[in-house]
Amino acid sequence: MASVFSDDIAIDLGTVNTLVHVVGRGIIIDEPSAVAVRNVAGVRDVLAVGHKAQAMLGRTPESIELIRPLRDGVIADFVATEEMLRQFIKRAKSKYGFLRPRILICVPASATPVERRAVYETAVSSGSRRVYIVEEPVAAAIGAGLPVDEPRGSMVIDIGGGTTDIAVLSLGGVLQARSLRCAGNAFDEAIIRYVRRRHHLLIGEANAERIKIEGGTAIVGAENRDVDIHIRGRDLRQGRPKSIVLTPSDIAEALDSPIDNIADFIQRSLEDLPPDIAADICERGICLTGGGALIDGLDKEFERRVGVAFTVPDRPMHCVIRGSATILEQLDKRQHLLLTP
DSSP states (O other): OTTTSSOEEEEEEOSSEEEEEETTTEEEEEEESOEEEEEETTEEEEEEETHHHHTTTTOOOTTEEEEOOEETTEESOHHHHHHHHHHHHHHHSOTTOOSOOEEEEEEOTTOOHHHHHHHHHHHHHTTOSEEEEEEHHHHHHHHTTOOTTSSSOEEEEEEOSSOEEEEEEETTEEEEEEEESOSHHHHHHHHHHHHHHHHOEEOOHHHHHHHHHHHOBSSTTOTTOOOOEEEEEEETTTOSEEEEEEOHHHHHHHTHHHHHHHHHHHHHHHHTSOHHHHHHHHHHOEEEESGGGGSBTHHHHHHHHHSSOEEOOSSGGGHHHHHHHHHHHTHHHHGGGOBOO
16 A cells, blocks of 8 residues: 555765656656755755756855765765755655655765765655665666676676766675775866866866766777867966867876776776686676766776776666666565665
8 A cells, every 4th residue: 555655766866966766757857966055144044956056056145055965975964965855855756645755775885884874864854754775886787787686797887976886796696896986076176187287277167077078088089089178267377267179188188097096996896806706797898887987988998908898888877776766666576785774
């Protein structure tokens, strides 16, 4: 009876974007993890969340603050996260779901018990009947369609906004799960540093993200990316506005350091695996998911640096939320994948 009058909701609570999937209805919400708060005499009043809050970035008066409530995939501001979840859940509930929903929510593989507990309590406070927690790369592997139930190793790399997560699964269980706090945000910061160092130009986070999306490539001299990125910022030497043009090769040079960090992280993870599992992965390749997988040539660059083939599934940004929804639908079968809050 409870399943008829309540919704089962899967949530990919990301550093940059939050996705909400309602079982039977698909992805209902895909919005930035952002909260706009007005602070008057020490009292915080939430004005907007998601797209509406993101639109205020860099344009708010002193009394309004734009908060990113998650940092490196874990909660940094409990009140803002709770309000954001509360509004997203309210929007996702159907008119017939008058009972509180069951929620499955993702956390990075490196999340500590304290961080997992914080996510659990925040989700409970935001209006859920029951809360389950699963590691992001585990959900990504299932969402990417990897044969995780077979007696062979499957490896997935999920490059999100705050963390890069790795999971190795076999026979339906997790053999290895770990995280590196270097991902999409680190790419943006690398672009900001490169533009400041090479062109003495100061640009913001939103501009850096646009550069990454429009012209981002991992391969210096990529022939298939013939696009020039026009950007405008403040000249650090003269203090006035200035425009420059970046090529994909410039962006590949800027991204070299964070890509090298992730490649080294993947290499160490492979070295720590049992020989038979490592052989399976070298034979089958590694699945690359998350928003970072959309950077042109990243799979080829990882293949060159690590020595193992990489594949990118269809819609890599939705792998985590699709896998979370699958786990929620198959809860009896996938119970062993859930974490203790």
